[in-house]
Amino acid sequence: MSMTVIWTGMVTLAVLFGLATGRGPEVAAAAVEGAASAVQLALSMAGMLCLWTGVMEVMRRAGLAQGLSRLLSPALRLLFPQAARDRAAMDSIAANVSANLLGLGNAATPLGLEAARRLGRASPGVASDSLCMLVVCNTASLQLIPTTVASVRAAAGCQAPFDILPAVWLASALSVAAGVLACKLLARVWRG
């Protein structure tokens, strides 16, 4: 529903503003060209996007995510102190985080939901500290290789679509750190 409000608002604002500033014809032209350019974009990013989902399927079948979750387990115990004793929950969390890191979104969500169900048993209806941490980790972007964005850049004529990787890693790391920090601080002061 929220996208209905946003989209209707955008189009209405464009029409009213265009009429008021005398740019009606430009708005009309943009309405036609915008839709066409969306399909053009989809076509030009199709190759790269498909290649990467192919590579991700190879990674998934080779068990790369399992190897990564073994590496991550010790660090994750620090983030989920209350859940550290629940082996099954910690395994699901580690698998969820490593699938997110590799960009295996379709695999990450069921694993994360499994972990969330286990964490939720302790306090029905109320989000525990561990559950808040899990959700915040999943609302922050952990993906190491942002393939969809790179496909969009390549489709726009970029020669080195992956040159933003260091910047993406830096921004992601800071964003995740802020989320984790906010969780740890709010867990202390939040009442109820």
Place this chain on the structure above:
Amino acid sequence: MELFFTMLVPLILCGVALYAAGRRVDVYAALVQGAGAGLETLLRIVPALVGLMTAVAMLRASGALEFLARALAPALEGLGLPPELLPLMLVRPVSGSAALGVGAELIAAYGPDSPLGRTAAVMLGSTETTFYTIAVYFGAVGITRTRYAVPAALCADLTGFLAAAWAVRLLFP
């Protein structure tokens, strides 16, 4: 270092193929099947791209985007955020495919290698669809009292936007 990032894609392709083949995975069959699934993903996002790229293109043509950016410039620039990317920042937490549509329009309009185009790409790559994710997780577990999950997640989003603008200024002077 630059060569590393230029060669990163072929190196990943080669490394993943060798590792998977070593573990007796039918690499080619997996690659082709995954690529097919990629087409389905693409088909799913095309409708959102059509809707959002049209809306943003109309907003830009009407001059409203420029007007909004200029009106909010003092506040956003004080934070170090480019006002031109405001639509992207507003849509990002609500819908992933919509944010991709808005971001793609901005990247195409300003150029993928311009500071604005780069910042839009880094913002897309370093944040997630917060409200959708929260709805899926808490919905699945039946949580009604979400406590501090929303403010903490939005704090991560805002930091991601600020850090994206900062990282592009730092790494692409």
